[in-house]
Amino acid sequence: MIHGFLGFLIQCFSLLQLSSKGANWDEIDFEFLGNVTGEPYTLHTNVFSQGNGDRERQFHLWFDPTTDFHTYSILWNPKRVIFYADDVPIREFKNLEYIGIPFPKNQPMRIYSSLWNADSWATQGGRIKIDWKYAPFTASYSNFTADACIWAFGASSCDTNSPYSNSNSKTKVWLRHExxxxxxxxxxxVEKNHMVYDYCKDHKRFPHGPPLECSVDNN
Structure with a gap:
């Protein structure tokens, strides 16, 4: 599980991102999309596998993320990805490889965080641009942690005292987490009251039908 706290946000801020390298990269990310004064910030989530994304879900949170620190977490294991805001799950993306949906589990990923200009698309479809008179922009973090085990060839990199260890009698808490x-x-x-965009319901974007995983209960 990886989590962090965020302070001030602007146009588009990639708060927390896991990503591998190469043309067929995997990626799991939170991004905050800025807005005009008085309008809510959008929390943007996406999952890439083997270089393919287009799995965006977006939320207007039940709090203003710019006024205080909040916890944003990603739990990633071979069976699922779960996104959290203040320990409230907002999205789950399950491993559906059995029906041919790629899942990010075979590539090691690094943790990235950045503050960057995405005003070509981020705010109201790119209609609102960054006002550079407010630069320089800053972001603040507190209590960032990352807990990880590497699973390879049926074995875990964790020591025997870890709750994630394959040899622990309460085994595979991390692997089994649901x-x-x-x-x-x-x-x-959250989905009913705070989700403002779901790629599975974007008929203009997918006129021939949504991606295959949308027809399965992915939550």
Whole structure:
């Protein structure tokens, strides 16, 4: 699990990103899309596998992310990716390789965070541009942590005392981690009240039907 706290945000800020390298890269990311004064910031999430993304879901959060530090977390294991905001699950992307959907699990990824100009597309489809008179822009972090184990050839890189270790009697907590009923209800609440874009429902973008995983209960 990887998580961090964020302070001030602007036009587009890649808060937390896991990414591999190369033409067929994998990527899991949070991004904040700025807005005009008084309008809400958009939390943008995406999952890439083997160089293919187009799996965006966006949210207007139940708090103003610019007024205080908040926790944004990604849990990534071979079975699922779960996005959290203040420990509330907002999105789950499951491993559906059994129906031919690529899943980011075979490439090592690095952690990136950046502040960057995306005003060609980020704010109201690129209509609103950055006002550079407010530069320089800054972002602040606190209590960033990353806990990771590397699984390869059926073995874990964790030591035997780790709760993630393959030899622990309560084994594979990390590997087995999934949402319980209460957290699934919270995620449904977020989807109903705070999700403002879902690629699975974008008929203009996918006139011949949404991606295959949209026909499966991916939550």
């Amino acid at each position: 949402l319980d009923i209460a957290k699934k209800r919270k995620m449904r609440w």
